[in-house]
Amino acid sequence: MQSQILPSRAALVDRIALQFEYGQNLIVLLGTSGLGKSYLLETFITDKYNDFNKAFVQSSAKLTDAQLMSDLLEQSFNNPLVDHNLSLSENFYQLLNQQQPGSCLWVIDGGRHLSEEFLIELELLAKNSPITLYIMIASAAKLPVEHAVEIHLERLPLHESKQLMGWYFEKLPHDEDPVFQAFLAEANGNPNLLLAWQQDEYVADIKVKDKVSWRVHLLVLMLLIMFLIIGLLYKSDMSDWWQKHYEQGTIEVDSTAIPVSQITAPSTFEDNTASITDISAETSAKQSEQPNVELQSTNDIPAIMQSLSAGSQENNSTSSNSLLEDEPVEEFVEARQTSTGADESPVQLPINEASAWYSQQNDSNTVIQLLAVTQKQVVDDFIEQYALQLTAYTYQTQRNGKTWWVVTTGSFTSMNDAQQGMKKLPASILKNKPFYKKISKIKQEIARVDQ
Numbered sequence: 001m002q003s004q005i006l007p008s009r010a011a012l013v014d015r016i017a018l019q020f021e022y023g024q025n026l027i028v029l030l031g032t033s034g035l036g037k038s039y040l041l042e043t044f045i046t047d048k049y050n051d052f053n054k055a056f057v058q059s060s061a062k063l064t065d066a067q068l069m070s071d072l073l074e075q076s077f078n079n080p081l082v083d084h085n086l087s088l089s090e091n092f093y094q095l096l097n098q099q100q101p102g103s104c105l106w107v108i109d110g111g112r113h114l115s116e117e118f119l120i121e122l123e124l125l126a127k128n129s130p131i132t133l134y135i136m137i138a139s140a141a142k143l144p145v146e147h148a149v150e151i152h153l154e155r156l157p158l159h160e161s162k163q164l165m166g167w168y169f170e171k172l173p174h175d176e177d178p179v180f181q182a183f184l185a186e187a188n189g190n191p192n193l194l195l196a197w198q199q200d201e202y203v204a205d206i207k208v209k210d211k212v213s214w215r216v217h218l219l220v221l222m223l224l225i226m227f228l229i230i231g232l233l234y235k236s237d238m239s240d241w242w243q244k245h246y247e248q249g250t251i252e253v254d255s256t257a258i259p260v261s262q263i264t265a266p267s268t269f270e271d272n273t274a275s276i277t278d279i280s281a282e283t284s285a286k287q288s289e290q291p292n293v294e295l296q297s298t299n300d301i302p303a304i305m306q307s308l309s310a311g312s313q314e315n316n317s318t319s320s321n322s323l324l325e326d327e328p329v330e331e332f333v334e335a336r337q338t339s340t341g342a343d344e345s346p347v348q349l350p351i352n353e354a355s356a357w358y359s360q361q362n363d364s365n366t367v368i369q370l371l372a373v374t375q376k377q378v379v380d381d382f383i384e385q386y387a388l389q390l391t392a393y394t395y396q397t398q399r400n401g402k403t404w405w406v407v408t409t410g411s412f413t414s415m416n417d418a419q420q421g422m423k424k425l426p427a428s429i430l431k432n433k434p435f436y437k438k439i440s441k442i443k444q445e446i447a448r449v450d451q
Contacts, residue, residue: 004167005043006160013040015433016151017048020134022372023399023445024149026126028111029138031153034192037138038109040153044136045107052105052134053077059110065118068108076104088121096130103132111139119145147441155189165194355395355446363440366418367393367408368425370434379405386429397445406445408437 005013019027031037038058045054055075057068069088073080077095086094106122108114114122114137123145126135137143142150156164161184165172173180187193370392371382383392392409409425412418418436425434 006156006164008154008156008160009036009040009043011433012151012153013044013048015435016044016136019149019151019435024441025129025133026123026135026145026148027137028143028145028148028150029136029153030142030150031138031140032190033140034190035153035155036191037140037153039191041107041109041136041138045105049103049105049134052103052132053101054105054107056107057109059108059113061113063113065115068114068118072106076106077101088118089124092125092129101131104134106133106135108135108137111137111143112141114143116144119143123147147444149437149441151435156191156194157189158184161187161189161194164191165197168195169197357393358395358439358442358446361411361439362413363438363443364413365439366410366412366415366436367439367442368410368418368422368434369406369408369437370425370429371407371432372404374402374404376405379407382407386426395442395446396449398448399445403449406442408442411439 016027016029029037029040041056045056053076055072057071057075059068065088066084069084069091070082072088073082073091073095077099078101080091080095080099082091083094122135122137125133127147137148162172175181183197184194370388371379373379379394383389383394388407388409392407394405394407397404397406410418410421412421415436422430422434422436
């Protein structure tokens with residue numbers, strides 16, 4: 001890639017190459033004057049498809065169709081004999097029978113100067129060429145081409161505008177400079193206007209205050225932490241001193257809890273009763289030896305007897321449950337799995353019904369393509385993850401000998417509606433770089449499956 005290219009422009013170059021790989025042989029790059037279409041075309045033809053025969057032509061009002069045809073064919077073939085009485089497609093097929101140039105990439109800048117006849121020839125070659133032929137046209141206005149993917153070149157955001165100016169100007173004013181801020185607002189992300197900045201004329205003398213207040217805040221925070229540590233240490237020392245000098249002594253309390261071994265070891269109810277009687281006698285003897293000690297808890301013989309009887313009932317229920325464990329439960333598990341699967345399975349539109357939906361739409365309508373993969377399971381997981389069962393449609397097509405599943409959303413009659421629909425998509429979907437596609441193009445892709 002060229003030495004200096006902005007991140008958004010580099011992502012657009014990769015997106016155009018991805019469109020070619022998806023089977024779109026004719027792409028039109030639209031953008032107003034000064035947005036950097038020519039620089040983007042040079043970057044694309046330099047860094048992409050190095051094994052292709054490349055042709056780059058700068059169209060103008062003085063360049064005729066015959067000259068343009070000669071330039072394209074001379075850069076694609078080895079010493080071609082171009083017949084100016086024939087059309088572009090006729091010359092291309094004639095030279096193709098004589099030579100085998102391999103895959104070709106044609107990049108044309110200034111598409112607004114192309115005639116309608118020449119655009120028709122380019123569209124026919126892109127659609128019916130026996131070899132791989134990728135055609136990319138840059139234009140400032142919409143071209144009368146029906147079967148082409150249109151990609152709009154957007155203006156630069158504010159941070160990329162400053163980054164672009166930083167590449168070409170050694171010293172820029174501070175961001176607080178009102179003149180510089182007004183210039184950025186008027187340029188509105190147009191690279192041609194941004195590079196027209198006159199550095200010596202608009203530099204304002206602005207003194208930026210030295211930001212040293214953070215040192216004061218750090219010092220105050222350290223002092224607060226130090227005082228907090230001192231307070232905690234002082235509180236700990238006072239607690240130890242109070243415990244040593246004012247504590248009257250600990251009171252020994254005999255535990256009246258019955259060990260688990262003494263409760264569970266006897267096998268009969270009479271043995272448990274004898275054990276409880278012995279423990280009660282020992283506790284009474286200790287209480288007689290220490291009359292001044294107040295016990296925190298007393299033996300509750302009825303409660304212990306109740307717990308023992310409950311334990312025997314639990315053992316009986318456990319034994320009865322163990323007898324039921326051998327009963328077959330396969331029918332219940334299968335019924336449970338069947339009901340659960342029926343409740344949780346997502347409702348999706350079949351492929352043939354989705355194709356029928358696309359056939360009912362107008363060819364001029366525009367949809368937003370969200371995903372294109374070669375595995376149907378990935379499409380189902382994607383639709384279920386973003387809850388697109390009611391808003392997305394899926395169709396099947398053939399590309400490069402493989403079966404593809406494509407997910408789209410919406411059916412917009414104008415580009416403004418499509419742009420509003422794009423803004424409403426979640427941020428996680430926008431990371432996949434969705435794009436606009438005509439219904440007419442989708443119908444052609446669906447027709448490939450039936451061929």
